[in-house]
Amino acid sequence: MIPGLDVPTIAGPIKQVALVVRDLDASVRAWTEQLGVGPWTAYELGPGVLKDMTYLGEPAEFSIRHALAWTDTVQFELVQPLSGPSIWADHLAEHGEGLHHLGVYVDDHAAAVERVLAAGYRPLQSARGFGATGDGAFAYFDTDHPLAAVLELIEAPSVRREPAFVYPVKETTS
Incomplete structure (x- = not known):
């Protein structure tokens, strides 16, 4: 439901805005220095960490580096x-760097996936196991609807893995 409105939704609210970049280190620095977004916490994910990886409905292995930062109630990735x-x-x-997807945090991933599939969204990519204890899951869907967004x-x-890096590094006082 949308707070204040009696409208059911398949997922929500939007909590993450994500961009695809060619150089994570340069992008994190630019977002921090030019827009004041940060601190960024970065991770590397791929085989050995992720399980049940899929791409366009087929098993596939892939790896990424990604960084997360919160600004108020919105997470940038x-x-x-x-x-x-x-x-x-x-x-x-196909498009170069830029806006890629919108993210929604869910408590029951399997149930949320079923809801978006039932609504006609097309699965694109998924994996699970990125948490320190092997939990955590993500799945991407092409809306093929007027939303025009992934x-x-x-x-x-429940617990994040140790990050590959944090930027900017917190200064310590002695």
Whole structure:
């Protein structure tokens, strides 16, 4: 339901705005220095971390580097594809860097996936296991609707893995 309105939704509210980038390090610096967004927490995900990886409905292995930062109630994500077939690499090849998807955090990933599939959304890419204890899941869908956006359903892990880096690095006082 939308707060204040009696309108059921298949997922929501939107909590994440994500962009695909070619160089994660340069993009994190630019977003911090030019827009004041940060701190960024970055991770590398791929085989060995992720399980049940799919791309366009088929099993596939892929890897990415991504960084997350919150501004008020919106999380920004920057994604740099590294290897394997992926919707992020496809986006870079077809459109270049830029806005890629909108993300919704869900408590029950399987149920949320069923709702968007029933609504006619087409699955694009998915995986699970990015949390420190092997939990956490994500799935991307092409809306093929007037929304004109890729939708990501995210089940946050109970505990995050150690980040690859944090930017900017917090200064410590002695």
